[in-house]
Amino acid sequence: MKSNSMLLEELYGHYGTMVYNLALNYVQNVEDAEEITQDVFLAVFDNLKNFQEQSSHKTWIYRIAINKSLDFIKHKNSKKRWFIFGAKADNEAVFARVSDFNHPGVLLEQEEAVKQIFEVINSLPENQKTAFLLAKLDGLSNPEIAAVMETTISAVESLLFRAKGTLKQKLEKNN
Amino acid sequence: MSMETNFTSEPWEQSLAQVRKVNPSPELFKRIQNAIPTHEKVSNLTVWLVAASLIALVAVNFLILQHKSATATETKLKLVESNLNQSNQLYY
Numbered sequence: 001m002k003s004n005s006m007l008l009e010e011l012y013g014h015y016g017t018m019v020y021n022l023a024l025n026y027v028q029n030v031e032d033a034e035e036i037t038q039d040v041f042l043a044v045f046d047n048l049k050n051f052q053e054q055s056s057h058k059t060w061i062y063r064i065a066i067n068k069s070l071d072f073i074k075h076k077n078s079k080k081r082w083f084i085f086g087a088k089a090d091n092e093a094v095f096a097r098v099s100d101f102n103h104p105g106v107l108l109e110q111e112e113a114v115k116q117i118f119e120v121i122n123s124l125p126e127n128q129k130t131a132f133l134l135a136k137l138d139g140l141s142n143p144e145i146a147a148v149m150e151t152t153i154s155a156v157e158s159l160l161f162r163a164k165g166t167l168k169q170k171l172e173k174n175n
Numbered sequence: 176m177s178m179e180t181n182f183t184s185e186p187w188e189q190s191l192a193q194v195r196k197v198n199p200s201p202e203l204f205k206r207i208q209n210a211i212p213t214h215e216k217v218s219n220l221t222v223w224l225v226a227a228s229l230i231a232l233v234a235v236n237f238l239i240l241q242h243k244s245a246t247a248t249e250t251k252l253k254l255v256e257s258n259l260n261q262s263n264q265l266y267y
Binding site for chain 2 (some may be wrong): 008009012016017020021022024025033034037038041042045101104105106107110112114117136137165168171
């Protein structure tokens with residue numbers, strides 16, 4: 001029988017890049033994506049005993065990665081609000097680091113355009129953003145997204161439809 | 176008509192399609208491995224054993240203190256008694 005450390009190494013080998021890229025698409029920052037990836041695999045390690053084979057490892061790790069990314073963003077946003085309105089508002093250096101765009105997967109000549117698109121993606125409601133990122137950047141099919149998000153395929157179609165509509169509208173307005 | 180066909184490939188969709196997948200730093204897994212020992216949970220059995228040991232230690236301390244104070248009282252009484260009974264005289 002494999003030890004938990006060996007199993008973790010195997011899972012990281014299979015899904016490490018997937019988790020890292022998903023986190024990167026959520027936060028668009030290398031340091032933050034690494035922090036999220038670390039949190040995800042620590043959670044995986046902690047819950048290996050409780051993992052039930054009802055879903056695949058991939059679906060299970062996707063769910064953990066999505067939850068960790070959303071939690072990370074909420075935590076950062078609350079920090080940001082504190083920096084803006086709270087007593088630490090004069091700490092400009094830390095605030096600048098919070099909102100850095102640093103996505104190594106984006107070509108240099110497209111950085112400005114993609115940054116603008118991500119700004120609109122970031123303004124979408126959580127479930128629309130998740131469905132959109134999984135479909136457009138991770139290339140998952142609608143049934144796969146439905147399994148990860150524990151919803152129906154028609155709900156995923158609806159989320160994607162609304163997300164694309166909002167993106168199209170906001171990007172046209174910006175241009 | 177399905178919802179999907181309402182949108183043809185927009186320029187922004189083409190830009191997003193060019194976002195590449197990247198590999199995480201090779202150091203990242205080492206960092207995760209290093210974080211595991213400090214992150215490991217203490218088992219419930221250990222927590223209960225430690226708690227029971229502490230309670231037992233406090234109880235033993237309490238009993239020893241009680242026994243000591245009882246012995247001290249007894250010794251004092253004996254001392255007073257022996258001082259009183261150095262002679263058989265009741266009156267000086």
